[in-house]
Amino acid sequence: MSDFVKVNRDGDVAVVIIDNPPVNALSFHVREPLMQALVELRDDSSVAAIVIACAGRTFVAGADITEFGKPVQQPDLRAIVATLEAIAKPTIAAIHGTALGGGLELALGCHFRVADADAKLGLPEVKLGLLPGGGGTVRLPRLVGAVKALGVIVSGVPIAATEAHAAGLVDAVFEGDLTAHAVNFGREIARKGGPFTPVRDRDDDLRQTDLAAFDATAADLAKKARGLEAPIACALSVRNAVTLPFDAALAAERALFVKLVASDQSRAQRHLFFAEREAAKLPAKDIVKRRISRVGVIGAGTMGGGIAMAFANGGYPVTLLETNREALQRGLGTIDKNYAVSVSRGSLTEDAKRQRLAQFKGSTDYADLADCDLIVEAVFEDMAVKKEVFGRLEAVARPGAILATNTSYLDINEIAGSTSRPQDVLGLHFFSPANVMKLLEIVRADKTAPDALATVVDLARRIGKVAVVVGVCHGFVGNRMLAARGSESEALLLEGATPRQIDQAFTDFGWPMGPFQMGDLAGLDIGWRNRKARGQTAVIADTLCEQGRFGQKTGKGFYLYENGSRTPVPDPEVKALIRDKASEKGIAPRAISAEEIIERTLYPLINEGAKILEEGIAARASDIDVVWVNGYGFPVGKGGPLFWAGLEGAARIVERLDHWHQRTGKDVFRVAPLLERMAETGSWEAEA
Ligand code: 3HC
Ligand code: NAI
Numbered sequence: 016m017s018d019f020v021k022v023n024r025d026g027d028v029a030v031v032i033i034d035n036p037p038v039n040a041l042s043f044h045v046r047e048p049l050m051q052a053l054v055e056l057r058d059d060s061s062v063a064a065i066v067i068a069c070a071g072r073t074f075v076a077g078a079d080i081t082e083f084g085k086p087v088q089q090p091d092l093r094a095i096v097a098t099l100e101a102i103a104k105p106t107i108a109a110i111h112g113t114a115l116g117g118g119l120e121l122a123l124g125c126h127f128r129v130a131d132a133d134a135k136l137g138l139p140e141v142k143l144g145l146l147p148g149g150g151g152t153v154r155l156p157r158l159v160g161a162v163k164a165l166g167v168i169v170s171g172v173p174i175a176a177t178e179a180h181a182a183g184l185v186d187a188v189f190e191g192d193l194t195a196h197a198v199n200f201g202r203e204i205a206r207k208g209g210p211f212t213p214v215r216d217r218d219d220d221l222r223q224t225d226l227a228a229f230d231a232t233a234a235d236l237a238k239k240a241r242g243l244e245a246p247i248a249c250a251l252s253v254r255n256a257v258t259l260p261f262d263a264a265l266a267a268e269r270a271l272f273v274k275l276v277a278s279d280q281s282r283a284q285r286h287l288f289f290a291e292r293e294a295a296k297l298p299a300k301d302i303v304k305r306r307i308s309r310v311g312v313i314g315a316g317t318m319g320g321g322i323a324m325a326f327a328n329g330g331y332p333v334t335l336l337e338t339n340r341e342a343l344q345r346g347l348g349t350i351d352k353n354y355a356v357s358v359s360r361g362s363l364t365e366d367a368k369r370q371r372l373a374q375f376k377g378s379t380d381y382a383d384l385a386d387c388d389l390i391v392e393a394v395f396e397d398m399a400v401k402k403e404v405f406g407r408l409e410a411v412a413r414p415g416a417i418l419a420t421n422t423s424y425l426d427i428n429e430i431a432g433s434t435s436r437p438q439d440v441l442g443l444h445f446f447s448p449a450n451v452m453k454l455l456e457i458v459r460a461d462k463t464a465p466d467a468l469a470t471v472v473d474l475a476r477r478i479g480k481v482a483v484v485v486g487v488c489h490g491f492v493g494n495r496m497l498a499a500r501g502s503e504s505e506a507l508l509l510e511g512a513t514p515r516q517i518d519q520a521f522t523d524f525g526w527p528m529g530p531f532q533m534g535d536l537a538g539l540d541i542g543w544r545n546r547k548a549r550g551q552t553a554v555i556a557d558t559l560c561e562q563g564r565f566g567q568k569t570g571k572g573f574y575l576y577e578n579g580s581r582t583p584v585p586d587p588e589v590k591a592l593i594r595d596k597a598s599e600k601g602i603a604p605r606a607i608s609a610e611e612i613i614e615r616t617l618y619p620l621i622n623e624g625a626k627i628l629e630e631g632i633a634a635r636a637s638d639i640d641v642v643w644v645n646g647y648g649f650p651v652g653k654g655g656p657l658f659w660a661g662l663e664g665a666a667r668i669v670e671r672l673d674h675w676h677q678r679t680g681k682d683v684f685r686v687a688p689l690l691e692r693m694a695e696t697g698s699w700e701a702e703a
Pocket of ligand 2: 345404
């Protein structure tokens with residue numbers, strides 16, 4: 016009946032098939048024929064039961080996100096679900112792949128849900144800064160209870176079919192031909208006869224909700240929201256499902272959805288959704304990728320160990336190489352310990368731990384890297400050491416093996432130039448801890464071959480990383496912009512702000528932690544060494560390092576960490592040091608507002624981002640946002656530095672940067688027109 020919705024008949028059971036690749040989103044061109052089909056089947060007396068199934072790789076994965084922010088074309092999802100729910104004959108959703116968001120809400124409009132054993136069901140709207148707006152917050156609690164629904168909706172994390180079955184969301188789980196099973200299920204149910212109770216009327220579980228326990232759980236979740244509105248709205252809406260009549264709760268859910276969908280936070284999170292997918296695309300689609308069966312990692316320190324785990328977790332066997340047996344054993348021991356922590360937290364089974372560990376082969380002999388298709392070095396940050404390692408690799412690596420460096424700052428063109436196969440050399444800049452952090456900056460050097468690049472972009476997705484391709488420069492995208500932020504933090508200290516005050520301004524903005532807490536955690540010595548190598552200084556941080564205050568690892572940094580505690584405590588000695596250094600420079604302390612702290616640290620960072628774009632080091636403004644959100648904890652609700660710059664307004668930023676230029680002499684004028692042009696063309700936002 017339409018290209019996107021077809022109806023097949025299997026005797027007296029009608030099967031409605033939605034076919035809207037790639038993920039069967041509920042676009043207007045689906046909703047219109049779907050509504051029409053449901054009305055016709057409702058009124059067709061020869062139909063005893065209706066199955067809703069999907070073609071392709073998945074059940075409906077949600078509303079069509081590209082339609083948000085545009086006028087709603089009727090019928091909307093709520094109208095479809097209301098029509099579906101009012102049908103007197105049994106309706107069954109046959110779920111394979113992922114039933115997400117509006118997809119699950121459609122399924123909740125059916126009397127029954129059956130699922131393929133591998134299916135996943137969830138309401139991930141919160142990750143787009145939304146709440147389920149098609150009745151999900153009101154219907155899901157009626158099937159699984161309010162507390163379980165709260166967890167599913169506020170986390171946005173899908174659950175497996177078996178868990179959904181145990182919770183009462185799914186009525187049967189099948190292996191094999193799901194549509195055939197669903198048809199049999201429908202026929203059998205219809206034969207037994209009704210009445211068939213719609214989900215809206217199944218509120219027995221809800222009446223038993225312990226509201227005090229619910230509120231306690233919701234309060235815990237609210238604490239973790241870090242200024243995001245959507246998780247709070249989700250919790251409120253599930254509570255409404257308990258305390259209000261169905262229709263009133265549904266209306267309240269709608270009102271919250273309408274408010275959120277127009278909010279800057281949701282716009283920011285939708286921007287990030289498309290930005291991440293855009294970043295992973297390469298201009299040339301038809302490149303034949305290289306085969307990666309085994310990965311080699313050189314150096315089993317902080318990064319090498321984490322990188323090796325990232326590949327093992329993604330299912331790749333890893334050869335881990337160190338300089339001697341002792342260092343190797345230490346590295347492998349840390350990996351073992353990290354997996355043990357996952358087991359003790361319940362996120363990994365003993366069996367899975369054993370399987371992961373079985374992926375590792377330790378070695379101290381470069382010849383053992385001969386069968387690796389990708390080799391990532393994570394040795395000391397020193398050009399001479401890196402070149403020596405690449406020299407040894409050349410002798411053993413098989414032709415066509417990709418040779419990658421995890422360097423934070425060094426010139427990858429120079430490393431590539433020291434080998435006879437620069438086409439195989441690129442940067443894979445993981446973030447610490449590499450087995451946890453999502454971001455992977457993939458650094459394209461001048462001579463990197465397109466197929467080598469395409470291979471690692473694809474590989475990144477396979478190991479669950481968010482990849483961004485960047486060009487060679489000091490610190491690439493992320494660390495280069497971080498340096499721009501750092502220089503102003505010191506200036507603010509000298510002018511009168513305290514580390515605590517600056518960190519507080521950052522956490523109030525939505526960062527997980529401020530720059531000084533972050534520095535103490537990562538180790539202040541890293542930046543110190545880097546500054547020394549570049550002939551730069553940071554008067555406070557350098558002095559702290561000279562005093563052996565490297566941060567948490569030495570119990571003292573910008574803060575005190577007493578008796579191994581990780582809680583930062585302001586230190587009067589640091590305060591005195593800052594005041595001494597300020598008076599040496601003749602700077603009188605003054606009161607500094609949180610607004611000034613944010614503008615003076617983040618506008619120069621945006622300025623650096625604009626320069627990076629101008630130089631072509633990043634291909635898109637949205638790529639920079641992906642780097643900052645996934646690698647440095649930039650608040651998702653602000654969409655990344657360049658999306659946020661769009662919200663702040665180019666005129667305001669340019670005006671403030673002008674002051675900054677006058678004070679520091681740093682170059683901003685070149686980027687001002689770029690910022691203004693980006694604002695005019697709307698290129699702050701990733702295209703849907
Ligand atoms: N709307 C529009 N486009 C969507 C979409 C959606 N809901 N979900 C995915 N797409 C697009 C992607 O942008 C991508 O397009 P591209 O190829 O042009 O880049 C394409 O579909 C494939 O997506 P992925 O690359 O993400 O494919 P994967 O196989 O890796 O993942 C998925 C599939 C798990 C379904 C993942 O796409 C996903 O999580 N999608 C979003 C699910 C979601 O958030 N649903 C809720 C939407 S909001 C809602 O329903 C509101 C309602 O309550 C009213
Ligand atoms: P680390 O000091 O913890 O580990 C380096 C390891 O390399 C040591 O175990 C050492 O024994 C080994 N090693 C040194 N020379 C070797 C050689 N020739 N062959 C084999 N092994 C050798 O250092 P870390 O922090 O892991 O850094 C490694 C690299 O990763 C550096 O280039 C660094 O800039 C980069 N990086 C570090 C990040 C961090 O947060 N620590 C983040 C991102 C990148």
